[in-house]
Amino acid sequence: MKEQLSWVEISKKSLSHNVSALKERLSNDCLFCPCVKANAYGHGLVETSKILLDAGADWLSVNALYEAEILREAGVTAPIYVMGYTLLNDLEKAWNLDVRLVVYDLETVVKLGEIARSRSGDESLKLHLKVETGNNRQGVEVEDVVSFAEEITKVEGLELEGIATHFANIEDTTDHTYAFKQVDRFKEAANLLREAGFDNFIMHCANSAATILYPETHFDMARVGIAAYGMWPSPETRVTYQNLNKNGFSLKPAFVWKSVVAQIKTAPKDSAIGYGCSYKTTRDTRVAIIPIGYYDGYDRHLSNSSYVLIRGHRAKLLGRVCMNIIMVDVTDIPDIELEDEVTLLGDEITAEMFAGWIGTINYEVTTRVNERIPRVVV
Ligand SMILES: Cc1ncc(COP(=O)(O)O)c(C=O)c1O
Structure with a gap:
């Protein structure tokens, strides 16, 4: 007799295989940060995150703070990067949960400044500045990254740990000219920051397609979603992979x-x-x-x-x-x-x-x- 009307079986072996296959594409010092937002792409947030971490994931990325909270409550101590918007009201909670936050609104930095002044502990909050390179959905214009970074580091307790961007058109096409223009803008932002004296930040922009196809997009961390679950991002990604004469890489749906x-x-x-x-x-x-x-x-x-x-x-x-x-x-x-x-x-x-x-x-x-x-x- 069955115990459930319906259930989803998640293959630990397949998930572990995908982590190994993807990590093989990265250099040893590049962090592997699977995206476990949206209930780990439907696979089950907590159970899947634990498998991915056991298989070698360094960080996890989520969309919203509530997902980070569930993971912390489940005992996950790995670094968690929150990629979506965090309400001003929830910023203190974010700090207490020891997550990394993406930032792109000055209002967020101002509010974090107020919180910093009222906190007694000395743990800093690590922020990742999202750079607008062509997706036009989150981000600070390249021309403004230095002044934005200065607003962050002016506040005692805030740390600029990283800069990030996200591809607009890498899965949907085999022509990656636009994606590489974004990479150029991203590098330009990084150079401006270095020239202004910021030299200790990590850079990340690679999603699944970029991780599979282009080592030059890996930088310091890969935020891989769909491929970690054993699915190719798109038929175009597969075609590009073949056009680049690559082989030997396989994914297993889980x-x-x-x-x-x-x-x-x-x-x-x-x-x-x-x-x-x-x-x-x-x-x-x-x-x-x-x-x-x-x-x-x-x-x-x-x-x-x-x-x-x-x-x-x-x-x-x-x-x-x-x-x-x-x-x-x-x-x-x-x-x-x-x-x-x-x-x-x-x-x-x-x-x-x-x-x-x-x-x-x-x-x-x-x-x-x-x-x-x-x-x-x-
Ligand atoms: C900011 C960000 N990074 C990384 C990813 C992972 O993308 P993919 O599932 O294509 O690897 C996503 C997914 O939507 C995302 O929004």
Whole structure:
């Protein structure tokens, strides 16, 4: 008998393989900082972070402070870099959690100054200045980095530990001219800082695509998300990898989403299946009911178009994806039984295929599987 209606199996072996494969691309003194935001891209924040750290990750990066808090509560002591905005109200908490914060608003530095003056301890807060190099979503203009850095170091208790930037157009194309213009802007910012006397900061900009493709983007730390989970950032990244005549690098997906057969019934030929009667059987059809739906992250655009795996056979989705249920055709699957295991995503159903079915990217596929569904490390 099964214990859950649905669960996600996370492969420790695959995650560890990915960490080793990615670290091999970095020089020994380059920090490996997996991105575990968005529930570790859906893989489960705490369990996945611990596996990544055991496998050799040096730092972790998250989007929001609450994620760092969960990790600290779970006993994670590794450096944590918060890449998203931290509310002015939460800055004191950030300091207490001993995280690294990205900064790009002077208001944040001013507020940190007020907090610094009221604190008694002598632990400094480490900040990473985000440089605007062409993504136009967070960042300080290159021309302003020196004055911004001076505002930081004016405050006793604040430390400029790093500078960061993020690529706008590295996964979506095989032409990386724009990405390298960003690298140039980033280096220019670093030079301006060095000329102004700041010489002790780390530099980081490499995401998965940059880490896989271009050693000259690695600098002092790689913030790798999707590839750590065994997925390529895009087909374009794979093509570029091949065009660069590289080989020997492999990734292993670590995510298998499962459920169970919750009913088996026969719908005679010409029966309508599900809401809107959008599917009509063309033969006497054995239908299996699976107890997951769009609430769980099984996208409604999969209606009438995907399939699941049961006993190694493909079972086509019939009708619309409901909030909590899908129906599949098991007419040709012999010996099927109640509570048989169903693979919804993973194995031969890759996140890339799934993304193709619903018109999105693999990143969104795994991150959208509801956090409430248990992640089980296998
Ligand atoms: C600032 C930042 N750095 C690194 C990453 C990791 O990117 P990827 O998953 O492509 O490796 C992300 C992901 O969105 C990000 O926002």
